[in-house]
Amino acid sequence: MNILLVQQEMGRRVRANPVYPRGLVDIASCLPASHRVKIIDPNLSPLSTSFESIEQAIKSFRPDIVGLSIKYIDTTNRLDPYVFYNTVPETIARIKELIPAVNMVVGGAGFSIFSREIMEDIPQIDFGVFLEGEESFRDLVDHLDKPASVPGVYYREKDGVHFPGCRSLPSFSRKADPAKAASLLDPSPYITNDLKIFGIQTKRGCSFHCPYCNYPFLNGDRYRLRDPKDVVDEIQFLCEKYGLKKFSFSDNIFNVPSPHAVSICNEIIDRGLKVEWAAWCDMSSVSDEFFRLSAQAGCRSMEFSPDSSTKEGLNYFGKKMDVTDIEKTIRIAQRHRQMTYAFNFFCSHPAMTLKEAMKSLVWWLFIPFLLWKSGRVSLGWIRIYPNTRIHETVLSEGFPSLKENLLAKTAEEFTKTFYHKKHFWLIDWMFSLILKIAEYIIKPILKIHFRVRRESYPFYYE
Ligand code: B12
Ligand code: SF4
Numbered sequence: 479m480n481i482l483l484v485q486q487e488m489g490r491r492v493r494a495n496p497v498y499p500r501g502l503v504d505i506a507s508c509l510p511a512s513h514r515v516k517i518i519d520p521n522l523s524p525l526s527t528s529f530e531s532i533e534q535a536i537k538s539f540r541p542d543i544v545g546l547s548i549k550y551i552d553t554t555n556r557l558d559p560y561v562f563y564n565t566v567p568e569t570i571a572r573i574k575e576l577i578p579a580v581n582m583v584v585g586g587a588g589f590s591i592f593s594r595e596i597m598e599d600i601p602q603i604d605f606g607v608f609l610e611g612e613e614s615f616r617d618l619v620d621h622l623d624k625p626a627s628v629p630g631v632y633y634r635e636k637d638g639v640h641f642p643g644c645r646s647l648p649s650f651s652r653k654a655d656p657a658k659a660a661s662l663l664d665p666s667p668y669i670t671n672d673l674k675i676f677g678i679q680t681k682r683g684c685s686f687h688c689p690y691c692n693y694p695f696l697n698g699d700r701y702r703l704r705d706p707k708d709v710v711d712e713i714q715f716l717c718e719k720y721g722l723k724k725f726s727f728s729d730n731i732f733n734v735p736s737p738h739a740v741s742i743c744n745e746i747i748d749r750g751l752k753v754e755w756a757a758w759c760d761m762s763s764v765s766d767e768f769f770r771l772s773a774q775a776g777c778r779s780m781e782f783s784p785d786s787s788t789k790e791g792l793n794y795f796g797k798k799m800d801v802t803d804i805e806k807t808i809r810i811a812q813r814h815r816q817m818t819y820a821f822n823f824f825c826s827h828p829a830m831t832l833k834e835a836m837k838s839l840v841w842w843l844f845i846p847f848l849l850w851k852s853g854r855v856s857l858g859w860i861r862i863y864p865n866t867r868i869h870e871t872v873l874s875e876g877f878p879s880l881k882e883n884l885l886a887k888t889a890e891e892f893t894k895t896f897y898h899k900k901h902f903w904l905i906d907w908m909f910s911l912i913l914k915i916a917e918y919i920i921k922p923i924l925k926i927h928f929r930v931r932r933e934s935y936p937f938y939y940e
Contacts, residue, residue, distance in 0.1 A: 479619065481509065482541035484573075485519040486549050486586065487528050489565040493558065496521035498668040498676045500728065501586060501611070502547055506662045507655060508612040509619065516541075517663040529572060536576050543581045543619065544573055548589035548596065552886060554861040556896045559889035563588065567600050574602045581622055585611045587696055591863055592885045597632050597639045599885075606632035608641070609696065610682070612648045650682045650702035656715040669722050673756040673779055676716075677728030680709045680742055684730040686760070688785070688795050689867035690827075690860045690897070693730045701734075706741035710749060717751055724754045724778075732757035733768065740768070743775035754778045761807045762799035769814040782807065783822040786834065787841040794829035804841075808848055819853045821845055824860055825909045826899050828871050835905045839912065857913065860897040868897060875900055 483502045488494035499519055506515045518535050520528040536544070546569065550562035570582060585607035589596055597606050605625060607614045614630035625633035630645035659665075668676045683698040684691075716722035733739040746753065756779035757772075772780075784804050785795045792800060804821075811819045823838060842855045862869055862880055872880050879894065886892035898906055 479513050479543060480539055480541045481506075481513050481515045481543045481545065481619065482535055482539055483515065483517045483545045484532055484535075484547065484569075485517075485521060486547050486562065486588070487520045487565045487569055488550065488562055489525075490560065491521075491525050493553075493560075494521070494562075495672065495675060496668070497674065498665065499547065499549075499663070500677050500679065501549065502545070503659045503663050505545070505585070505611040505615045507659055508616050510616075513619065514539075515662060519663075519667075522667055529569070532569070532573065533576060536573065541577070541580060543583055543622075544577075545583045545585065545615065546570065546573075547586040548584050549586040551588040551591065552861075552892050556859045556861070556893055559892045561887055561889065561892055563885070564887060566596075570600055570602050581605065583607060583615070583618065585615065590696060591692055591865070593632060594639065594641075595885045597634070601634075604634060608632065608644065610647055614645055647682070647698045647702070650679075650704060653708055654704070654712050656712045657719075660716075660719070665716065665720050665722075669716070669720050671724060673724045673754065674726050676722060676725040678709065678713060678725055678755075679728050680704050680706070680732065681729050681738065685734070686731070686796065686798070687867070688783075688797075689871070690862070692863045692866055695865040697730065701738075703735075703738050706738065706745050709742055710745040710751070713746065713753060714749060714751060717753060722753065725756075727755060727757040730758065731760050733759045733763060733772075736763050736768070740771060743771045743777075746775040747771075751776070756781070758783070761803045762797065764803075764807050764810060766810050766813065769810050769817070773814055773816050777817055779818045779820070780811075781820040781822070785822065785824050786827065786829070787823060787838045788831075788834040790829050790831065791827065791834055794827065808845060808853075811849055811853065815852050817852065819849055820856055821853070822856045822858065825857050826859060826897055826902060826906055828868070828875070828897075828899060830899050830902060830905070832905065835908070857909070862895050862897055872897060 483506055485499040485502060496519055502517050506517055509515055516535060516539050518531060520531050523531045548566055552561045552563065573580065574582060581604050582602055583605045584603050589606060590609050593606055593608050597603060605618055608630050614628060617628045618625065618631050621628050625631055626642050629643050632639055632641050681701050681703045683701045684693045685699050685701060687694060753776040755776050757777060758781045761782050761784060786792050787801065789800055823842065842857065845855050846853050860868060862872055862884060864884055883891065884895055886895050
């Protein structure tokens with residue numbers, strides 16, 4: 479069978495760099511060799527010709543199956559209200575117009591978050607692969623005529639959309655075959671100087687249960703680890719064959735469980751690989767030794783999400799740490815200036831108090847000061863997603879509009895999907911005002927660097 483896998487067109491070329499489509503490469507790598515597989519990423523073409531790149535592939539390859547990744551729904555950033563999902567219905571309509579008999583399959587994190595809504599929204603979708611796709615997609619390809627027998631796959635019949643039930647998440651200890659992956663999709667366009675474009679996963683799952691986060695829903699709450707040697711074999715292959723120098727560990731959290739991260743760092747050091755990388759890390763288990771080791775292994779950027787700066791807030795987020803861990807991390811970071819650090823906080827959450835709002839302001843100003851030129855703070859609002867605990871909270875706090883309408887399609891609808899503590903509109907307004915004053919008045923006067931970026935409001939001094 480001819481299988482064409484297409485990355486989602488992001489719909490814009492600013493603040494939407496094409497990142498290596500790891501999900502598509504992973505599912506393609508698991509298909510039997512008897513199939514012909516092609517992967518394309520329209521984001522590598524200019525926006526004006528992006529659909530032509532899909533059209534060309536369809537005409538020359540004549541696929542029996544087109545698999546479209548619906549990875550992104552929206553920016554998750556209230557200050558950058560852009561909806562990526564809007565490219566999907568049009569892409570699917572145009573594919574079906576070109577080749578009406580094709581089996582149209584979708585999957586991806588964005589699809590999984592809103593699976594039923596999307597199946598109902600776009601009737602041209604024949605099958606929807608829920609959560610991780612390595613096994614479900616492979617089985618679906620073999621049983622296109624009997625989808626009811628494939629767990630984890632939505633399918634359509636005359637009477638509507640059906641789902642035979644979930645499949646347990648696939649093992650992640652399989653040995654990767656980076657040469658096969660590279661033969662399926664040339665990694666060269668993604669090998670750049672930007673740490674965030676090429677992602678390497680060392681594990682799946684996250685055992686924390688932060689109330690706003692959908693990662694445990696997407697990848698489970700138990701860690702599935704790859705053998706550190708296998709991870710570093712992949713890095714080494716990409717360094718030697720493609721000149722990879724910079725990448726991200728795209729794990730939800732890199733340094734938990736800690737021995738696994740330590741083994742990966744040691745393996746990189748032992749093999750003498752000259753790489754630089756970024757990672758998302760947990761603060762509760764950091765140590766001087768871990769910072770030293772990761773810097774030696776090439777870490778150049780660590781991102782932390784304390785989310786709150788008070789005991790009450792950290793308890794609400796279930797962070798398994800207290801304020802002293804934030805202080806400790808900053809002190810250690812002050813001794814390791816070869817890396818940069820980002821600290822993410824929320825401006826509003828259910829345990830927010832006036833005291834926290836005031837305390838947070840001080841922290842947000844001081845962290846970049848204490849980590850002069852190497853630390854920044856990002857401030858954001860919580861985007862409410864289904865299958866998160868905070869979704870239940872907003873409903874109980876009396877925001878019934880957020881019950882059904884979480885798949886926003888316009889910027890206006892999107893801005894309504896963020897958490898605002900009831901009766902705290904003044905604090906919310908105050909933060910917005912302070913951020914604007916800092917950006918338009920303090921920054922030009924003091925020449926501090928403070929700008930609106932895609933994630934939120936990063937705050938750092940230069
Ligand atoms: C790492 C990461 C990043 C890194 C990427 C680093 C890198 N080079 O890879 C960075 C920081 C750059 C990033 C950026 C963004 N990200 Co991001 N990111 C992630 C994260 C944590 C992991 C993604 C990943 O690599 N997964 C590993 C691969 C193997 O998994 P996968 O892609 O999901 O694919 C599997 C399945 O989904 C399925 N599948 C995927 N595609 C298809 C297609 C078919 C046909 C089938 C059958 C199956 C299938 O099978 C695959 C294998 O199991 C996810 C959260 C998560 N846990 O998924 C968020 C996530 C994907 N990001 C998200 C977003 C929003 C963004 C940004 C738009 C944020 C922003 N405002 O800038 C940007 C956009 C990036 C860009 N293109 O410019 C959202 C997307 C959903 C949504 N809410 O809209 C997620 C889900 C997080 C969230 N909170 O909801 N991200
Ligand atoms: S926010 Fe981070 S630590 Fe918390 S559940 Fe999500 S991935 Fe895990």
